[in-house]
Amino acid sequence: MKKMIVISAMLMASPACAMTGAQFVQAPKAIAVGYAQGVVDYVTTVGSGDQEIKRIMDIRSCFASSKISNDTFYSSIMAHIQNNPENLPNSAVGSVLQVIEKMCPDKR
Numbered sequence: 001m002k003k004m005i006v007i008s009a010m011l012m013a014s015p016a017c018a019m020t021g022a023q024f025v026q027a028p029k030a031i032a033v034g035y036a037q038g039v040v041d042y043v044t045t046v047g048s049g050d051q052e053i054k055r056i057m058d059i060r061s062c063f064a065s066s067k068i069s070n071d072t073f074y075s076s077i078m079a080h081i082q083n084n085p086e087n088l089p090n091s092a093v094g095s096v097l098q099v100i101e102k103m104c105p106d107k108r
Contacts, residue, residue, distance in 0.1 A: 021081045024092035033070045036077055039096040055106060062104030076103065 024032050044060050062068075076099045081087055087095050 019092045020088065021090055021092050021095055022088040024095070025078065025081055025088070029074060032077075033074050035092065036073060036096050037070070039093050040100065043097065043100065058107070059100060059104050066103070068103060073099070073103075 019027065019032075019035055024035065027035070040059075040063070044056050044063075046056075077092075077096055080099050080102075081092070081095050084095070
């Protein structure tokens with residue numbers, strides 16, 4: 001069973017199998033949290049310019065210093081999707097990024 005969950009999580013995190021907002025809401029919490037953390041990991045490791053790298057460091061610092069829990073992050077994403085039903089057919093990545101921006105606003 002654990003092996004199946006790990007494989008499912010790996011497939012869901014791949015761009016070829018992006019999760020929609022509706023799928024995020026319907027997914028088991030552990031899968032949805034793993035997906036959201038994958039988005040955070042991607043956002044906080046990919047950057048090319050000085051401004052992007054500074055933003056990456058700001059987001060990392062925000063998550064570390066505010067001690068945002070997985071439960072809080074998950075609940076915030078769920079609330080965002082439910083409050084914006086037009087996002088249900090779209091990639092959940094957009095909703096995750098919007099929640100990151102709300103929790104860790106760009107101070108530039």
